[in-house]
Amino acid sequence: MTNSEPFFPSIIGQNNNNNNNNKKKKELTLVIQSWAVDGRSHDPMDGPRRTKSWSIHGRTEITSLYEISDRIGSGAYADVYRGRRRSDGLDVALKEVHDRQSASREIEALQVLRGSRNVVDLVDYFWSGGGDDDEDDDGDAAVLVLEFLCTDLASVIRDAKEGGDGRFGIRVGEAKAWMVQILRGVEECHRCSVVHRDLKPSNLLISADGVLKLADFGQAIMLQVPTFIPMDDENPQGHADENVSHIPQQPLVQDDPQEPKPICEADYLQEIDGLKAKYPMETTSLQDGDTSCLATCSTSDVGDVAFKNSYYFEPEEGGLNEHGELTSCVGTRWFRAPELLYGSTDYGQEIDLWSLGCIFAELLSLEPLFPGTSDIDQLSRIITVLGNLTEESYPGCSKLPDYGKIFFEKVENPLGLESRMPNRSRSEIQLVKKLVCYDPMSRASAEELLEDAYFIEEPLPVPLNELRVPPKSSGNDEISPGYGGFGSDSEFDEFGGVDVVTTEKGFSIQFL
Ligand SMILES: Nc1ncnc2c1ncn2[C@@H]1O[C@H](COP(=O)(O)OP(=O)(O)OP(=O)(O)O)[C@@H](O)[C@H]1O
Secondary structure, three states: OOOOOOOOOOOOOOOOOHHHHHHHHHHHHOOEEOOOOOOOOOOOOOOOOOOOOOOHHHOHHHHOOEEEEEEEEEOOOEEEEEEEEOOOOOEEEEEEEOOHHHHHHHHHHHHHOOOOOOEOOEEEEEEHHHOOOOOOOOOOOEEEEEEOOOEEHHHHHHHHHHOHHHOOOOOHHHHHHHHHHHHHHHHHHHHOOEEOOOOOHHHEEEOOOOOEEEOOOOOOEEEOOOOEOOOEOOEOOOOEOOOOOOOOOOOOOOOOOOOOEOOOHHHHHHHHHHHHHHOOOOOOOOOOOOOOOOOOOOOOOOOOHHHOOOEEEOOOOOOOOOOOOOOOOOOOHHHOOHHHHOOOOOOOOHHHHHHHHHHHHHHHHOOOOOOOOOHHHHHHHHHHHHOOOOOOOOOOHHHOOOOOOEEEOOOOOOOOHHHHOOOOOHHHHHHHHOOOOOOHHHOOOHHHHOOOHHHHOOOOOOOHHHOOOOOOOOOOOOOOOOOOOOOOOOOOOOOOOEEEEEOOOOEEEEEO
């Protein structure tokens, strides 16, 4: 697609098939497979954060192919350098990942998503120690060669807030154009059963000509959907049935009461290749970038007294729940879904949809929607706006691991999302409400939202060449409390005074 082509031709005239999609979402949610090329099953939270550099400059197999220049960013698990492919001068980013699990997840997700227009392109990768099964290497893991993208959505928001070039705010048509691209990227992920788990503005990278791409798949997981169908009269071979696939139009229903059986990773990847051949995606052309800046995070005023609720905590007998396969400590706090904050280990793509809602709200209001300073403060802010989490608002919530441990005082008059998005239109608030709602099953899928009336109402999304693409904001690329990932989640970080009173069951805390 060129910049002058219509931006979302597929949106107009499509049927909105919400019922089927909701059913499909329920079916997709439950079975999760953790990827582990190296066979390890730990989650990112398990290991200490690695800060040591793997000395990318000393790897001749890399430096012979790529000219490596400045470090342009760093995150919890990675240092990122700008580079050029010697053979053709292609601009690349070399991401030196210090954690094997994170590297495995990112490489596999990007391989599955290869060719998706709104997902960063993986050009090449190198494992340390010469192979991905090198058990001796327990530290610096891999270098991923990615297409270089010069800026990100956090910079767009910051620029609009600060009035870069004398222009404040983001035009509605521009906001829609960013949203449509984000939705397409997320829809591509979810269609391929990839759950990103860390969607936030700084992980939405943007090329110089306005193409937005999802990046940082180090926490991604894959829903385990391809299944073997047991032998029966209609399927005498008993092999994998293509109708039971990750393609959303095909409901993942098992009429047979037997549990679906997982297939091995190689078979799975083969199936993905087959499906991709059957349902081809648009190929991506690499974009040159012309700016290199440090990573940035948006910041906010976190001292809003209105958000300080009271809660009390009852210790769980028997300690931590160790039965879940997934960690609830994924994503960046400000964008983390309430079910994760209540310790869910049984979740699906709906956690990405909550994050999307937070991103859209920030794009429209230029302020983070729920800038919590701790997990409890995060929940408190959500409850102040949406009201208490109850079986009525989220059937099944009382079964969440931490639901019986954290109690908030009754919020008689929730502020509503309108309070966090002042001066925004009803249709914009409605859009965010479709994502930022307690019940994960009620959240609209990316596929559904791409058909939403909001995107075909005036003003329409602008063409890419009308998007303002500011240079990446320079600034601190260290982990901030809200945007940072791990290790910054102390429940009481940055709180003011607290009054702790022992109760019969546990203790209560009143924020002062
Ligand atoms: N393809 C790219 N092009 C340009 N810059 C990039 C690219 N990929 C990453 N970066 C820069 O490097 C920074 C760190 O990358 P990334 O977020 O992928 O690492 P991480 O360790 O997984 O981060 P996090 O702490 O958010 O999990 C990004 O904020 C971005 O500034």
